[in-house]
Amino acid sequence: MAIAAITCNPALCTGCQVCEFACALAKAKSFDLEIARIRTARPEPDQAVSIACRLCPSPPCVASCPRDALSQDPAKGIILLNKARCSGCGWCIEACEFGAIAMDPSTKSVVICDLCPDLPKPRCLELCPQQALSLSSPAQTAGRNRDRAARRELASP
Amino acid sequence: MEPGFRLLVIDLGASSASTQVVPPSYVEHYLGGVGLVVRLLWDYCPPGADPLGPDNPLVFATGAMAGTLVPTSSKHAVAAKSPLTGFVGDSLSGGPWSLAFRRTGYSAIVVQGMAPTPTYVFIDDDTVHFRPATHLWGRGSYETEQLIRKELGDSAVRVSSIGPAGENKVRYACIGNDGTRQAGRTGLGAVMGSKRLKAIAVRGTRAVQVANHDRLVQVSIDLLKRGQGPATEKYRILGTVGNVLSLNRLGALPTNNFQRSTFPGAEAVSGEYLYQRYFRNTSACPACPIACQHNYRVTEGEYQGTRAQLDYESLFALGPLNGIASLPPILRAAQLCDELGLDTISTGVALAWAAECYQRGVLDEVDRGALHPAFGDYEALLRMLPRIATRSGLGDLLAEGVKRASASVGQGSEHWAMHAKGLELPGYEPRTLKTLALGLATGTRGGCHNRSAAYDVDMSGTVDRFRGEVGRGPLAAETEDLAATLDSLILCKFIRRCFDDLYAESARLFSLTTGLNSDAKELRRAGQRVVNLKKAFNIREGWTHQDDTLPPRLFSDPLPDGVGQGVSLGREELELMIADYYQARGWTAQGLIPEKKLRELGMGDIAAQLREVHDGHRRHNL
Incomplete structure (x- = not known):
């Protein structure tokens, strides 16, 4: 199986941070978002995207x-x-x-996304209310982008 | 959860801060959010305080569930004595600021006094810094946020701030956070400006602890799923802007300053057209599956580059109410209002009032460049916005709100000054929504659709919405209690239809979070307490029965067209409903709260203090 990372579609991401909560719950059974392995960036008030290890x-x-x-x-x-x-x-x-590594102050060591090996799929993917997250290999992401580009191209006059 | 709610008391005059614990009874009785900010306002605001003086405290609080996965819980309430109404001023905002603030470990802030020079406060978990803001004074809300993040070197810092409108004490200035979220109504930004407090920046890194973590998570996840279903579709897909066409059909879309209730240009400013043409994406508050904030972009034409979020209220006020039938300038106006820190509803109503003044030849002074508001003139509207925010020329008059502006202009302009208790009316026609008329007239924060959702009753199809009658009192009170409960818990109103039994299920969420016993009955009582507390505050500040009324236009001008053609609001009709409402509340015929009623609700402390103030008044008058 190709290597697939957690990928966020910025067109769907609303910045709700449910992925951060999901991660903190999966990893620490807490609402400690500081140790979430996936984090939501908000470069503009109307734009957000969640980022985990690439x-x-x-x-x-x-x-x-x-x-x-x-x-x-x-x-x-x-x-x-x-x-x-x-x-x-x-x-x-x-x-x-990508800012995908966080420091866990309680253990004084770093934490990085491990794709939730003990779960059927990563918890953040499971809980994202917008289905903005997916597990994608570079080839899959490229394929999706190609499809999108083709649709745009064919739709334009 | 930490022992009780931690409260941060800030004295701007002394640049000092102290940590206190909110009395547990406040949380039991008033839950948090709006209930808590008003309870703290009661304690910290001396009776008769000048709303724009140092004695008026500015209070912030989250709900008990903020910082958890409970959907829509990460919002915050703000309160002060309103510079617009002179009564209780309370407003809600959402967004990441609320979450970051809760994660500092605090749940509430009371800001007292006045800073000698422009200042911003940075709450970094436990540590409070007072920092100069002279370089930020005059800047827009979002620009201020960005500059503060840069200065503090951390994009995780969230900022709640005022724009030029707040600095210049525009009486309907709002407090904005995260670029697009506003504690919009009742002029709390002016209170912040009067304190020379430009912003409150927060960085919270703590995990919120709850009483029953596992159960709360389970219930939250279930609610997250329900929040993605049909119960929230209206808010997720088109958003509240979908109201334009439905209200237009119902003859309930205020147009040209409430001169009529249908808008010929409705199609051109409809939510449907907005979606099709300008929609970009949606944004959500933390832990919210709904994402009601619809973001739009104008990518061509004169207003190219405009980026704004828009909801129905902003659209109605900057559009149909001002006779404007074109979306790009409306979006541009919404963006400008956010930047300047202006409440879109009050701004739109103030401009529409002015447009009617010119229409009737009541006002003749014009601003530089022969500028004056006129129905349909969107260029004038756009050019007036910065003038209001900086109080220049005619903007200075409009910055006072329509109650004061019309009192100073006179010449009958009070007739079309569309406010209740000084708060400009929202986008629903009271003549064709009679239960709503009752809610607007009796609301403690003035003409407001958020604290009394009485239009729900009119829209339910179970009453004759063109006629006010006995029986509406209890119905209006019920929507008001529900709003007070949700605003205090805090849960967003947009998730209300996701519950089978809203009171019972939200009581459970509250219990699982706080460990306090609660049930549907207790939660209903809490909502009633909050409404009574706000009313008690108003009584303390001099409220009388005469304050529960609506603008003269609604009584004497029948609607000219639409399904409501020929309908007006009868004075007796309104009085009848008001009497019915007072009775449903257990208040006197004059709308005062009997001491017995307060004691029955477990508000003996409020009753005693209210009596003291009354006795003081009486002694003073003798």
Whole structure:
């Protein structure tokens, strides 16, 4: 199976942050949104998009970790953390261009989306009221965008 | 949850802040939200305070469930003595500010005093900073938000602020947050401006704790699902702007300053056309599946680049009420109002009043460039907005609201000053919606459709909406109680149809969150308490039966066309309903609250203080 990351369709995202709640509930059984692995960005008052780990094939976070605490699961692409090695320095947070890594103040180590391996599908996907989230491989995302572009092209006079 | 609600008391004069605990009985009795801000207003506002003086406190509070997954719970209420009505002023806003504020660990803020120079407050979890805002003074609401986020270096900071209208104490200035959300009505932005408080920035990083986490989550998820179904379709798909055509058909769309109740240009400003032509996407408050905020963009023509959110009330006020039948300038006006910090309803009504003054030759002074409002003249309307916000020229008069403006202009212009208790009327025609007329006349915050949803009764098809009669009193009171309950819990009214038994199910949500016992009966009583508390505040501030009335136009001008042709509102008809309403409330024939009634509701403390004020008045008068 191709590596598929949680992807948000900004045209559907309303900025409701239910994905953040879903994540905090799945990971900590709490409403502690600070440790949510998916976060809603709001660049404009009428625009929002939720962002989780992109599962980059050459992950800068892994490369940046001075203590080799991070590694990438070759099959699923998720970033694995060796908690014993993590000092909480936050260098990976600086390296991630998507802001997809958060610091958990209670454990003083970082948290990253793991696609909820124990659940049938990630909790955020399950609860998103707008069905704005999907698990998409780069090929799937490209395919969707191609379809959209084609529709636009064919619709225009 | 933390022991009780934590309250932050800010003194702007001394740049000091202290943390207190809200008495548990306040939460038991008044729930939170509107109930709590009004209860705190009662404590912190000295009787007779000048609404724009340092003694008038500005109070903020979330509901008990804010910061949880309970759908639509992350909203906040604001209250002060209204500079528009002189009575209780309370307003709700939603958006991420409410959630971020609740996550600071506080549930309420009381702002007292006046800052010597423009200031903003930054609540960073437990720490309160007072920061200079001179560089922000004069800037628009959203621009202010962005500058503060930049200055504090954190996009997670959420900001509630005033625009130029609030700074200049326009009596219907609002307090905006997150770019598009407004605590819109009753002029609370002017109170904030009078305190030289430009903004309240918050960064909350704490997890809200609740009494029964697992159950609450279960019920919330179920409600999230129901919120995506047919019960919320109206708000999700077209949004409230869908009202334009239906109200037009019902002869209930106020047009040209309530001169008529149908609008020939209705199709051109309909929600349907708006959707088809300008719709972009929707935005939601935190934890809300409905996403009622419809965002529009104008991508061509003279108003290209306009980005605005619009709901029915803003559309009616800036459109049909001013005879304007073109959407791009209406969207532009809505965007400008948000930036300037103007309440769209009051602004629209003030401009429509002025347009009628010119139509009748009552006003003849014109602004620079021979500018004056006229029905259908959207360019004049757009150019007037900044003048109102900065109180320049004619804008200074209109910034006072139609009650004061018409009193100062005189010449019969009170006749078409469309307000109740000084608050400009919303977009429903009282002559063809008679239960609504009752709700508008008796409402504690003045002419308002949000605190009394009596039009629901008229639309239900079970009453003759063209006729006011005995029996409407209890019906109007019931919609008012329900609104007070929802506004205090806080749950959004747009989710109300998702419940099978609204009172019982929301009592359960409240219990699961707070650990307090509650049931449908207790929740109904809480709603009644909130209504009575607001009324008690008004009585304390000098309310008399004469204040429960509507503009003369509605009594003497029959509607000229539509299904309501020939219909007006009878004075006796309204009085009859008002008497019925007072009786349903258990109030005296003069609309005063008997001490017994307050005690029956467990409001003995309010009864005692109200009597003290009364005795004081009497001594003073002797």
